[in-house]
Amino acid sequence: MKLRIGKIPYANLFPIFYMLEKKCDCSTYEFVEGVPSLLNKMIRDGKIDVSPSSSIEYIRNPFLYQIIEGNSISSRGPIGSIFLFTKKDIHELNGNIVYVSSQSETSVALLNIILKKFYDIQCGIQVSQRPEDSGADAFLLIGDDALRYKAISNRQEAIGKNIDKHTIHGQLPIVSHQFVYDLGEIWYEKTGLPFVFALWIARKDMFDKREILNKFIKDLNKAKEIASKNLYEIARHSPMKEFMSEKEIVSYWRLIDYDLKAEHKKGLKLFERYLKEVDHVL
Numbered sequence: 198m199k200l201r202i203g204k205i206p207y208a209n210l211f212p213i214f215y216m217l218e219k220k221c222d223c224s225t226y227e228f229v230e231g232v233p234s235l236l237n238k239m240i241r242d243g244k245i246d247v248s249p250s251s252s253i254e255y256i257r258n259p260f261l262y263q264i265i266e267g268n269s270i271s272s273r274g275p276i277g278s279i280f281l282f283t284k285k286d287i288h289e290l291n292g293n294i295v296y297v298s299s300q301s302e303t304s305v306a307l308l309n310i311i312l313k314k315f316y317d318i319q320c321g322i323q324v325s326q327r328p329e330d331s332g333a334d335a336f337l338l339i340g341d342d343a344l345r346y347k348a349i350s351n352r353q354e355a356i357g358k359n360i361d362k363h364t365i366h367g368q369l370p371i372v373s374h375q376f377v378y379d380l381g382e383i384w385y386e387k388t389g390l391p392f393v394f395a396l397w398i399a400r401k402d403m404f405d406k407r408e409i410l411n412k413f414i415k416d417l418n419k420a421k422e423i424a425s426k427n428l429y430e431i432a433r434h435s436p437m438k439e440f441m442s443e444k445e446i447v448s449y450w451r452l453i454d455y456d457l458k459a460e461h462k463k464g465l466k467l468f469e470r471y472l473k474e475v476d477h478v479l
């Protein structure tokens with residue numbers, strides 16, 4: 198009998214999973230890879246036991262889960278991988294349709310709050326598997342898609358004026374969405390609180406695997422601790438090296454706050470309150 202653990206295959210959790218698999222005995226664990234929206238559904242349906250899940254999944258079904266205390270994916274300011282790319286200033290988006298990544302649930306909800314509550318802007322929201330190919334004026338990417346798109350845009354910007362904006366250079370997209378908003382940064386500016394993108398949650402009804410779960414919680418904390426002290430070494434093994442320098446990868450990881458303390462929970466409560474205020478469908 199193994200503990201079925203959700204594994205988000207993004208750079209944000211790479212340090213933790215890397216150290217978990219390297220430094221801990223994982224013989225009683227089965228890792229199940231999936232993007233956040235898929236893992237949310239799998240843990241809800243009892244197909245996995247534990248997962249780093251969109252924080253909104255816990256807000257939706259708190260009775261189903263226990264929070265693994267002390268752990269999250271949060272930020273106090275920019276998060277570095279949740280971006281709204283737009284062709285115009287955010288204040289001018291009224292009436293537009295924003296295409297959002299089907300991989301996300303929390304960031305889509307946060308975008309809804311940012312647009313409606315913080316900027317008083319009404320937009321349609323369209324879920325898409327590849328928002329960046331939608332041709333839309335505005336789109337939201339999360340995780341590695343966001344990192345990759347931003348890295349490529351930065352590279353193009355650096356090449357700058359030499360690029361013929363109407364020519365596709367190899368795999369590079371054409372830079373046209375010159376406004377880039379980091380959702381973690383906007384949340385922090387408006388609230389002064391951390392934003393919790395993901396929580397580690399476990400199903401409450403997991404009676405026969407309690408002992409393995411307790412071992413996993415210890416291993417998770419150990420992996421998090423070791424990872425935080427070895428980011429450069431981990432960056433050498435990161436698949437993100439294809440798009441980012443090791444220094445950039447480490448800077449990205451340093452933006453992420455992997456803790457869950459009283460302040461984070463305050464941020465989470467406020468997120469829940471604002472979700473109700475903007476009538477976000479849970």
Ligand SMILES: C=C(O[C@@H]1C=C(C(=O)O)C=C[C@H]1O)C(=O)O
Nearest residue numbers: 233251278301302303304340394
């Ligand atoms: C920081 C991130 O946090 C994530 C965002 C999530 C969401 O929007 O639902 C879920 C899990 C995390 O992977 C990211 O993916 O870039």
